[in-house]
Amino acid sequence: MTQAVLDRPVARERAVPRRRRAGRGTGYLFLSPWLIGVLVLTIGPMIASLYLSFTDYDLFDAPRWVGLDNYATMFTRDDRFWHAAGVTARYVGLSVPLKLGLALAVAMLLNRARRGAGLYRSAFYAPSLLGASVSLALVWRAMFSTGGTADRVLAAFGLDTGGWVDQPQFALLAVIALAVWQFGAPMVIFLAGLKQIPKELYEAAELDGAGALRRFRSVTLPMLSPVLLFNLVLETIHAFQSFTGAFVVSSGRGGPSDSTLLYTLYLYQRGFTDFRMGFASAMAWVLLVVIGVLTALLFRGSRRWVFYAGEGR
Amino acid sequence: MNGRFGVRAGLVAAVAVTLAGLVTGCGGGGAASGPTTIRFVWWGNEDRAKVTKAAVELFMKDNPDITVQTEYAAYDAYFQKLSTQVAGGASPDLVQLDRATLGEYQHRHVLEDLSSFVGKTIDVTGIAPALLAGGQIEGKQFAVPGGQTTQMLAYDPAVFTKAGVEPPSGPGKSWTWAQFGESLRKVAATGVAGTTDFGWAIDWFEVWLHQHGKQLYTGDGKLGFTAADLTEFWTLTGDLRAAKGVTAPEVTTKMDGSMPNSGLVTKRAGSEINYDSSLSAYLSSYGPGIKAAPLPTDGQASGMAAMPPVTFAVAQRSAHKDAAAKLLSFLVNNPEAGKLLGVARGLPPNTAIREQVCGAAQAATKAVCDYEKSVADRIGPATGLWPTGSAAVKRDFQRVYDDVIFGRTSVADGAARVVQTAQQSLGS
Numbered sequence: 022m023t024q025a026v027l028d029r030p031v032a033r034e035r036a037v038p039r040r041r042r043a044g045r046g047t048g049y050l051f052l053s054p055w056l057i058g059v060l061v062l063t064i065g066p067m068i069a070s071l072y073l074s075f076t077d078y079d080l081f082d083a084p085r086w087v088g089l090d091n092y093a094t095m096f097t098r099d100d101r102f103w104h105a106a107g108v109t110a111r112y113v114g115l116s117v118p119l120k121l122g123l124a125l126a127v128a129m130l131l132n133r134a135r136r137g138a139g140l141y142r143s144a145f146y147a148p149s150l151l152g153a154s155v156s157l158a159l160v161w162r163a164m165f166s167t168g169g170t171a172d173r174v175l176a177a178f179g180l181d182t183g184g185w186v187d188q189p190q191f192a193l194l195a196v197i198a199l200a201v202w203q204f205g206a207p208m209v210i211f212l213a214g215l216k217q218i219p220k221e222l223y224e225a226a227e228l229d230g231a232g233a234l235r236r237f238r239s240v241t242l243p244m245l246s247p248v249l250l251f252n253l254v255l256e257t258i259h260a261f262q263s264f265t266g267a268f269v270v271s272s273g274r275g276g277p278s279d280s281t282l283l284y285t286l287y288l289y290q291r292g293f294t295d296f297r298m299g300f301a302s303a304m305a306w307v308l309l310v311v312i313g314v315l316t317a318l319l320f321r322g323s324r325r326w327v328f329y330a331g332e333g334r
Numbered sequence: 335m336n337g338r339f340g341v342r343a344g345l346v347a348a349v350a351v352t353l354a355g356l357v358t359g360c361g362g363g364g365a366a367s368g369p370t371t372i373r374f375v376w377w378g379n380e381d382r383a384k385v386t387k388a389a390v391e392l393f394m395k396d397n398p399d400i401t402v403q404t405e406y407a408a409y410d411a412y413f414q415k416l417s418t419q420v421a422g423g424a425s426p427d428l429v430q431l432d433r434a435t436l437g438e439y440q441h442r443h444v445l446e447d448l449s450s451f452v453g454k455t456i457d458v459t460g461i462a463p464a465l466l467a468g469g470q471i472e473g474k475q476f477a478v479p480g481g482q483t484t485q486m487l488a489y490d491p492a493v494f495t496k497a498g499v500e501p502p503s504g505p506g507k508s509w510t511w512a513q514f515g516e517s518l519r520k521v522a523a524t525g526v527a528g529t530t531d532f533g534w535a536i537d538w539f540e541v542w543l544h545q546h547g548k549q550l551y552t553g554d555g556k557l558g559f560t561a562a563d564l565t566e567f568w569t570l571t572g573d574l575r576a577a578k579g580v581t582a583p584e585v586t587t588k589m590d591g592s593m594p595n596s597g598l599v600t601k602r603a604g605s606e607i608n609y610d611s612s613l614s615a616y617l618s619s620y621g622p623g624i625k626a627a628p629l630p631t632d633g634q635a636s637g638m639a640a641m642p643p644v645t646f647a648v649a650q651r652s653a654h655k656d657a658a659a660k661l662l663s664f665l666v667n668n669p670e671a672g673k674l675l676g677v678a679r680g681l682p683p684n685t686a687i688r689e690q691v692c693g694a695a696q697a698a699t700k701a702v703c704d705y706e707k708s709v710a711d712r713i714g715p716a717t718g719l720w721p722t723g724s725a726a727v728k729r730d731f732q733r734v735y736d737d738v739i740f741g742r743t744s745v746a747d748g749a750a751r752v753v754q755t756a757q758q759s760l761g762s
Contacts, residue, residue: 080421081442167584187584189740272595273410277587278736293417296442309663 074303091303102304104279105287112193112283113260116200124204128211129241142212150207158199158269162186165195165270186270189280194282194309199266207252214240214248243328246264250323254316263313264289281317284308339589370432370654371401374661376430376644377412379593379615382678389671392666400657408592420444425651430644433475434725436469438477439647442723444653446648455659457667460684468642472721479642481611484689484713485541486626486705487529488598488616497521501627503606505708510569512672514630517664518606521604529596530606531580531739533571534589536731538607541629542567544637544714555721557756564749568738572745583739590730593619610705611643611680614698616619620699626705628712636712643680676701730755732749 047058074091076084095102108170126182128143151157158173164170167184175182185191229241242249254331264285275282284304292301336365391404402443403427407415413435419425431439439445452458452475461479464547469477489501501510503510507516518528533677534537539559569571574580585602587652588595598606607629608616608639616624622704631637646665648658665671672687682688692703734752737743742749 024511079442080417081444116515183584187587189736189742272590273414274738276733277584278742279733292416294729296417296438298421 022293029083040157048184051094061238070302070305073299074306076299078299080298083301084215087299092299095300095303095307099278101287103283105282108193108280108282109261109284112263113257116197117256117260120201120204123201123208123212127217128208131212132215145208146205149203157264158266161195161199162270188279192277192280196266196270200260200263209257210248210252214245218244223248236302246327247329248326254319257315257319261308336460336755352626369399369401370657371378371403371405371738372426372427372657372661373405375405375426377407377409381615381618385678386674389665392659392670392674393491397660402661410590420651425649425656426647427652428661429647429649430480431647432469433641433720434728435475436645436647437471437719438725440471444650445476446480446650446652448648448659450657452639455656456663460667460686462685465640465642465683469540469645469718475648477645478701479661479683480644480646480665481642481681482640483609483611483680483681484706484709485629485638485641486610486613487605487607487629488613488624490620490623491625492623493521493526497524497671503625503627503708508636509630510632511630512729513702515574516600518574519577522578523567523659526601527581527603528579528605530589530603531571531575532607534586534732534735536728539564539567541637545631545633545635546640551721551724555760557753557760561749561753565746568745568749575739582727587736588741594647609643609680613679613702613705614677617698617701618716626701636709639714642683681706726757726759730759754755
């Protein structure tokens with residue numbers, strides 16, 4: 022399969038002089054690690070999972086074709102599927118705005134700082150480097166469990182909530198907090214975007230008598246909107262795929278009382294605990310379609326609020 | 335740029351979620367001669383790991399041509415890892431299973447039928463037939479018991495004495511559910527729950543069912559109880575919870591059989607129902623004071639039963655089944671191994687080794703031997719294997735109970751849901 026992909030462009034472009042053709046081959050050769058990676062680790066498994074989604078496959082025995090059964094079961098007879106979708110919607114809906122808001126706020130603070138800016142930038146970015154790790158999620162679980170640090174600090178302020186991760190009404194908040202805390206990546210991107218905004222615009226606005234809030238609304242936000250869209254799309258996709266935090270905090274169970282059962286976690290349980298890999302594959306494809314549609318909607322909606330300099334609007 | 339980004343991101347999304355589908359199908363293969371390496375995996379705590387590794391060392395000394403790699407994890411993590419490894423073609427050779435999972439894995443053709451090994455590589459003559467049956471499915475030996483266990487109430491005598499309560503101990507001593515509940519309430523008055531809420535595990539419901547002449551599963555793998563039975567049982571625990579006799583929901587929801595999450599070990603409860611194969615783990619995790627008492631009963635039947643806490647099985651995809659079978663037989667029958675393993679998986683399955691181990695028993699071993707001896711005349715024969723689907727039933731049982739204790743559903747609705755989903759799980 023790799024060979025076919027490599028050959029095609031060469032065959033089509035016969036008119037290209039010999040030297041340039043050779044150069045092309047070398048180019049593909051240099052690309053090959055990536056190409057092989059995409060074919061073997063992305064396209065291949067995707068096709069396999071699309072096939073599996075139409076089968077009853079228990080991981081051990083050969084898959085058995087069942088047509089659309091998995092999809093039908095999912096939408097009509099599986100309460101936990103809808104529950105997991107609801108939990109995920111809540112997770113995405115809360116974590117993405119909170120994370121982006123925090124990232125923007127910190128980026129604006131850092132944009133102003135003169136002395137020690139590099140140090141602060143690194144310090145705020147650090148959680149993102151650590152955040153995806155399992156060990157940190159373990160620390161999170163310990164912190165938010167009954168008698169943990171968070172419990173004691175809140176109790177000291179008279180908020181006796183008990184351990185967040187042990188109670189259904191708070192557990193998802195603990196997982197969201199873990200995600201929001203890793204605001205480093207969007208923060209750095211916001212910071213880069215803020216640095217790109219010409220100083221003259223602020224000066225002009227100030228001369229016109231615009232206050233800080235007005236400057237933020239009429240200069241910063243429009244100028245930053247392409248970056249905001251980029252971060253929004255990226256973080257939304259990330260949030261839908263989020264798995265580690267909820268998995269570790271709930272010991273893989275999505276509890277207490279299914280309150281942290283993210284879509285990906287349920288998918289994982291279906292595949293590896295209930296041995297319903299066909300069903301899990303179908304869930305994966307539904308998620309892919311949902312993310313695709315939402316991303317398309319975000320781009321479509323963005324035409325109304327994203328401002329690209331030089332568009333002459 | 336935007337369009338490309340969308341496709342790219344979608345692709346990234348797809349990789350993340352479909353990587354799970356990457357399944358390579360290599361495994362099997364014939365037996366190799368010469369030096370072989372096999373993998374032996376189990377779940378359990380540090381104590382169990384320490385003695386098991388020591389026994390494996392001994393095996394390797396006796397069999398220099400076999401190298402054994404060992405892996406262990408906590409219960410949930412163990413099974414997540416095991417299924418992934420088997421599906422990925424990296425199956426371990428010797429695996430540890432329990433009642434809920436043996437049928438599941440056999441049904442899915444993961445396990446080797448040991449019939450051809452029994453009498454040759456694997457010696458089962460020292461194991462009582464009733465216990466040995468715990469590894470048989472439809473008359474075929476798919477697994478061999480790694481021990482014998484029965485249910486118990488592990489308790490801290492100091493906590494109970496402080497409340498002026500003395501749980502029954504010794505031959506012929508027992509208590510009723512009313513006495514039990516009263517004791518828990520008295521303990522609760524001292525500021526700690528009497529026991530960990532025992533409504534979480536279907537295992538303890540099984541004991542209660544036995545006491546009422548019923549069973550969890552019928553002989554042909556169907557559900558043996560009704561929603562009304564479960565409602566009665568969960569009402570019993572619910573009343574105790576209201577009186578703080580059993581632990582609060584946030585403690586109960588963590589229960590998974592592991593010591594770090596145990597209500598007793600975390601000192602949120604003065605006692606806990608468990609299998610006595612865990613007694614040594616309690617003794618090392620909580621402290622040397624822990625004692626074992628029989629479960630309460632209102633009638634003649636104690637409801638408790640002797641059963642294998644774990645069984646050992648050889649993977650069908652193992653390339654070195656002979657070596658794996660040899661290790662299995664060694665763990666079960668070798669006197670020196672038996673001495674090392676002690677009661678890490680309950681009483682030794684081999685009767686001769688059991689007598690030897692209990693004869694020289696000290697500390698944890700003695701506690702298990704003494705308890706088993708005190709209830710020996712009351713425990714029923716090994717109850718049958720749980721059917722395929724029972725692992726899902728067990729998980730659903732605990733999940734629904736979470737909803738019940740957090741007040742998200744009523745006891746009656748929850749019980750009905752358990753019965754309904756269980757029928758689906760068993761039917762598939």
